[in-house]
Amino acid sequence: MSPIINSIERSNVELTKEDFVSGLPVKWCPGCGAHAILTAVENVFPKIGYKKENFVIVSGIGCSSRFPYYVNTYGFHGIHGRANAIATGVKVANPKLSVWIATGDGDSMAIGGNHFIHIIRRNVDVNILLFNNMIYGLTKGQYSPTTPMGAVTKTSPYGTIEHPFNTGELVLGAQGTFFARVPDNNVKLMTEVMFEAAKHDGTSVIEILQNCVIFNDKVHAHITSKETKDDYQLILKNGEPMIFGSKKNKGIRLKGTRLEVVTIGENGITEDDILVHDQYQQDPGIHLMLAKMSPPHFPVAMGVIRSAMYPTYDDLVEMQIDEAKKTSKIRNVNDLLNSGEVFEVK
Amino acid sequence: MNKPKNMVELESAVVKFVGDSGDGMQLIGTLFADSCAYDGNDLTTFPDYPAEIRPPANTIAGVSGFQVYFGSKKILSFGEKLDVLVCLNPASLKANLKWAKKDTVIIVDSDEFTEQTLEKCGYTSNPLTDHSLKDRKLIQVPVTTIIKEKTSSLNFDNKTVLRSRNMLVLGLTLRLFNKKTSYVENYLSEKFASKPDIANLNKKILLEGYNYYDQLPVNQKFSFFVPPAKLEKGKYKNINGNIATAWGLLAAAERAHLNLFLGSYPITPATEILVELAKHKSLGARVMQAEDEIAGICSAIGASFAGAMAVTTTSGPGLSLKSEAMGLAVMTELPLVIVNVQRGGPSTGLPTKSEQADLLQALWGRNGEAPMLVMAADSPADCFYSAFMAAKLSLEHMTPCILLTDGSLGNGSELFKIPDVNTLPEIKPPLAKPNTDYKPYARNPETLARYWAIPGTEGLRHRIGGLEKENITGVVTTDPENHELMVKLRAEKVQRVANYIPEQEVFGEPEGDLLVVSWGGTKGVIRESVIEMQKEGKKVSHAHFKYIMPLPKNTEQVFSRFKKIIVCELNNGQFVVYLRAVLPQFKYYQANKIQSLPFFMDELKEKYYKVLED
Numbered sequence: 018m019s020p021i022i023n024s025i026e027r028s029n030v031e032l033t034k035e036d037f038v039s040g041l042p043v044k045w046c047p048g049c050g051a052h053a054i055l056t057a058v059e060n061v062f063p064k065i066g067y068k069k070e071n072f073v074i075v076s077g078i079g080c081s082s083r084f085p086y087y088v089n090t091y092g093f094h095g096i097h098g099r100a101n102a103i104a105t106g107v108k109v110a111n112p113k114l115s116v117w118i119a120t121g122d123g124d125s126m127a128i129g130g131n132h133f134i135h136i137i138r139r140n141v142d143v144n145i146l147l148f149n150n151m152i153y154g155l156t157k158g159q160y161s162p163t164t165p166m167g168a169v170t171k172t173s174p175y176g177t178i179e180h181p182f183n184t185g186e187l188v189l190g191a192q193g194t195f196f197a198r199v200p201d202n203n204v205k206l207m208t209e210v211m212f213e214a215a216k217h218d219g220t221s222v223i224e225i226l227q228n229c230v231i232f233n234d235k236v237h238a239h240i241t242s243k244e245t246k247d248d249y250q251l252i253l254k255n256g257e258p259m260i261f262g263s264k265k266n267k268g269i270r271l272k273g274t275r276l277e278v279v280t281i282g283e284n285g286i287t288e289d290d291i292l293v294h295d296q297y298q299q300d301p302g303i304h305l306m307l308a309k310m311s312p313p314h315f316p317v318a319m320g321v322i323r324s325a326m327y328p329t330y331d332d333l334v335e336m337q338i339d340e341a342k343k344t345s346k347i348r349n350v351n352d353l354l355n356s357g358e359v360f361e362v363k
Numbered sequence: 364m365n366k367p368k369n370m371v372e373l374e375s376a377v378v379k380f381v382g383d384s385g386d387g388m389q390l391i392g393t394l395f396a397d398s399c400a401y402d403g404n405d406l407t408t409f410p411d412y413p414a415e416i417r418p419p420a421n422t423i424a425g426v427s428g429f430q431v432y433f434g435s436k437k438i439l440s441f442g443e444k445l446d447v448l449v450c451l452n453p454a455s456l457k458a459n460l461k462w463a464k465k466d467t468v469i470i471v472d473s474d475e476f477t478e479q480t481l482e483k484c485g486y487t488s489n490p491l492t493d494h495s496l497k498d499r500k501l502i503q504v505p506v507t508t509i510i511k512e513k514t515s516s517l518n519f520d521n522k523t524v525l526r527s528r529n530m531l532v533l534g535l536t537l538r539l540f541n542k543k544t545s546y547v548e549n550y551l552s553e554k555f556a557s558k559p560d561i562a563n564l565n566k567k568i569l570l571e572g573y574n575y576y577d578q579l580p581v582n583q584k585f586s587f588f589v590p591p592a593k594l595e596k597g598k599y600k601n602i603n604g605n606i607a608t609a610w611g612l613l614a615a616a617e618r619a620h621l622n623l624f625l626g627s628y629p630i631t632p633a634t635e636i637l638v639e640l641a642k643h644k645s646l647g648a649r650v651m652q653a654e655d656e657i658a659g660i661c662s663a664i665g666a667s668f669a670g671a672m673a674v675t676t677t678s679g680p681g682l683s684l685k686s687e688a689m690g691l692a693v694m695t696e697l698p699l700v701i702v703n704v705q706r707g708g709p710s711t712g713l714p715t716k717s718e719q720a721d722l723l724q725a726l727w728g729r730n731g732e733a734p735m736l737v738m739a740a741d742s743p744a745d746c747f748y749s750a751f752m753a754a755k756l757s758l759e760h761m762t763p764c765i766l767l768t769d770g771s772l773g774n775g776s777e778l779f780k781i782p783d784v785n786t787l788p789e790i791k792p793p794l795a796k797p798n799t800d801y802k803p804y805a806r807n808p809e810t811l812a813r814y815w816a817i818p819g820t821e822g823l824r825h826r827i828g829g830l831e832k833e834n835i836t837g838v839v840t841t842d843p844e845n846h847e848l849m850v851k852l853r854a855e856k857v858q859r860v861a862n863y864i865p866e867q868e869v870f871g872e873p874e875g876d877l878l879v880v881s882w883g884g885t886k887g888v889i890r891e892s893v894i895e896m897q898k899e900g901k902k903v904s905h906a907h908f909k910y911i912m913p914l915p916k917n918t919e920q921v922f923s924r925f926k927k928i929i930v931c932e933l934n935n936g937q938f939v940v941y942l943r944a945v946l947p948q949f950k951y952y953q954a955n956k957i958q959s960l961p962f963f964m965d966e967l968k969e970k971y972y973k974v975l976e977d
Contacts, residue, residue: 026819039826041838068819068821069824070818070819070820070821070822070823070824071818071819073669073818075665076828078829085826085828086826086839089824090824091668091816091818091819091823091824091825091826092824092825092826092827092828093665093668093695093826093827093828094826094827094828094829094830095661095664095691095828095829096661096687096688096690096691096829099657099658099661099688102626102653102654102657102658102661102662102665103661103662103664103665103668104665105651105658105662105665106624106626106651106661106662106663106664106665106666106667106668106669106671106673107665107666107668107669107818108665108669109624109649109651109662109666110622110624110649110665110666110667110669110670110671110673111669111670111671111817111818111819113819114669114818114819131654131655131658132654132657132658132661135653135654135658334649337644338644338645338647338649340644341644341645342644342645342647344645345644345645347643347645347646348645348646349617349646349784350610350613350614350617350646350784351783351784351785353610353613353643353646354600354610354614354781354782354784355598355781357600358397358400358600358601359598359599359600359781360400360401360403360598360599360600360601360778361597361598361599362403362594362595362596362597362598362599363596
């Protein structure tokens with residue numbers, strides 16, 4: 018991993034996982050996917066290497082949002098749906114902080130949907146860990162905006178009749194500059210992707226396909242189980258061909274304007290026919306198609322799908338302030354009060 | 364200038380310019396007011412415009428007005444009955460005649476009184492010819508005719524020259540008050556510096572209006588003079604409450620050595636604060652136009668957590684949307700200023716009109732027991748000082764503070780004596796020191812404020828949030844005793860702010876027959892009404908409250924010295940409900956008005972007399 022270069026002050030001592038353990042008893046259910054996310058964060062923060070005081074974790078409400086209590090950083094546990102708005106304020110007020118958001122599918126795509134699309138649109142330099150378990154866990158099993166159509170839940174006893182969001186499609190539709198997806202049972206990939214997110218200047222959204230053992234057990238199993246993962250996960254690597262499958266012989270090819278799955282060695286297909294992943298491409302066309310792939314006809318794209326360079330909101334704020342400070346005649350509030358029409362009584 | 368023979372000297376005068384939206388009434392009103400300020404008059408101004416941007420022409424709905432109240436005395440209110448009414452179309456006459464006195468001078472653009480325009484605003488006959496105004500001091504000015512005639516030799520099209528109809532009546536009005544045109548001419552030169560021909564055209568039309576006076580029949584040559592006020596030496600600005608609020612916040616940030624962060628969503632009549640603060644990047648103001656009201660306050664809470672002086676601004680409906688997040692600010696005990704420029708409610712209500720109906724929401728409109736500071740500004744210029752104090756108290760006591768202003772204060776203006784910011788009190792928030800044994804909910808024993816640990820500071824990592832926390836340690840807990848303790852601590856912390864605010868002042872004798880109690884934007888007119896009562900020999904005093912939660916410590920003592928108390932508010936009775944709750948030992952009479960209009964002196968005095976006789 019190449020080091021991260023930006024204006025956030027780095028630690029002058031080497032940090033370890035222990036530096037980030039808060040010591041509070043973790044109260045998620047045994048077997049919950051959130052435990053793995055916590056492990057990955059504890060792994061990656063020392064690797065990122067900022068001074069430990071420069072990390073801030075902000076959350077909303079839900080199982081995911083207890084996250085800040087378990088990591089020894091500055092932490093803020095907000096209210097339902099508002100983590101992205103709160104974090105925007107943190108980052109704009111102090112751009113030298115590394116801001117992480119722990120949120121869920123309900124928190125960010127239902128009650129906080131507006132803040133989610135707007136933080137992405139603004140490209141505020143934060144990292145969003147989106148725990149997608151496709152259910153409301155903390156309120157005990159109601160459907161969420163990502164619950165598959167037809168699913169029977171407490172509030173959809175006859176099956177849901179709502180079209181779910183595809184997280185990647187929503188992120189890219191909101192002009193997202195970074196989108197990655199990982200399963201909760203691949204801590205190594207999760208750690209790598211989190212590092213990439215930290216490296217990216219702008220809003221980084223990591224969708225974590227998380228299992229809820231109590232209310233939505235095995236919802237991602239058709240993608241994440243030992244038996245299915247090789248054939249139903251395409252782990253993207255920048256600059257490498259999109260090859261997957263238990264025999265490493267399946268690939269993604271662009272045919273006309275659409276993607277298709279092909280088998281190398283069949284019908285004259287060679288590795289040269291397979292799409293090479295370009296996560297840095299600004300045009301989101303292929304990224305969108307990759308984000309939307311789903312079984313049974315396609316694997317699910319994992320890893321960093323998109324990481325495009327655009328100016329960040331917080332940088333632009335600072336640039337405008339620096340420029341105004343250089344050029345404005347109003348340097349303090351006394352200047353302001355005495356500007357414009359002033360009437361003097363002698 | 365020779366003093367006209369018929370000149371009448373007035374202590375004060377009220378002039379209102381009215382016309383169609385887009386006729387430039389706000390501009391000439393402002394220019395007239397600035398000309399008065401330039402002459403040394405004290406003044407207030409009050410705009411009155413429709414909610415729509417360009418409503419149908421010549422309708423009542425489209426009438427836009429601007430009122431100037433100026434004098435040689437201290438001007439406290441926005442003025443009631445008019446001395447001069449300037450009308451650029453029939454609709455504006457129809458809508459405003461009710462504010463005229465018997466002897467009000469009415470200037471009308473007679474060219475605009477056509478069959479079509481009269482019909483559009485519902486006149487069945489022409490008021491200029493049907494004798495309905497025969498007892499009035501009416502000056503008919505054929506504005507269009509004059510302008511066309513006087514500019515025919517110039518190379519301008521009709522559309523361009525007729526855009527300056529407002530300048531013609533401004534010139535005439537200045538002449539009526541024996542004021543010079545030089546201030547306006549200078550303004551035009553600067554405003555149209557890159558278009559000198561337009562500047563000259565406007566100046567010419569202004570002077571034509573000024574000189575038109577000479578052609579008036581003798582019985583229409585009204586002439587007034589309002590001497591300068593005895594203002595304290597110093598520099599002044601004519602400032603409205605929204606701008607003053609913005610500047611007070613900037614001054615507070617400077618005195619606190621913090622960056623200001625504003626998260627706000629546009630809403631009438633508060634938008635101007637957002638617009639103003641967005642200009643001041645050179646002062647380090649970080650201003651975010653949020654995607655909604657909730658993001659406005661939540662981003663501000665995030666900024667406060669990160670160490671900024673955080674503010675969110677809104678009006679009533681926006682305050683409703685922010686309620687949950689206000690509770691979060693209470694729970695996390697972070698400084699935050701919430702400015703609510705009140706408008707007529709409920710719901711969307713009367714967006715461009717003023718009311719004092721959000722007080723109970725400010726005090727109690729949150730889930731759980733979530734007390735916070737509540738203050739109310741009392742005049743446009745006072746918005747500067749109230750905003751400053753709201754920020755100071757919020758920062759030093761680690762509690763959110765609601766500052767209530769209202770549409771009249773926000774849009775209305777008065778002369779503001781420019782202070783030296785360096786003489787304003789310093790603001791010292793309780794910052795936690797690096798590398799100390801930090802406990803998020805350990806408190807200052809005097810104020811009960813917790814300490815503010817800014818992310819990035821070494822050795823102070825901690826977690827806070829909306830869940831109930833254990834006192835001192837900040838560990839999440841549902842412990843019953845702790846919850847009771849924390850609810851009481853949060854309330855007590857707010858109450859203790861009473862030790863840091865001024866005692867309640869009483870205008871007039873400290874004891875008497877009647878104490879008039881008010882709060883917020885009604886101060887001026889109520890003060891004027893009390894002065895009149897005193898002049899009429901009544902033992903009436905006035906207590907106007909700026910600090911509402913908590914009340915000044917001596918409030919009970921102040922009340923106890925009067926035989927009767929009347930609480931005056933522009934709502935159905937809210938401050939009075941609060942007073943009955945916290946000081947139930949007194950009997951409170953009420954004067955309430957819910958018409959989105961200011962109080963009028965006569966109606967107030969009538970109430971006082973009734974109470975005195977009761």
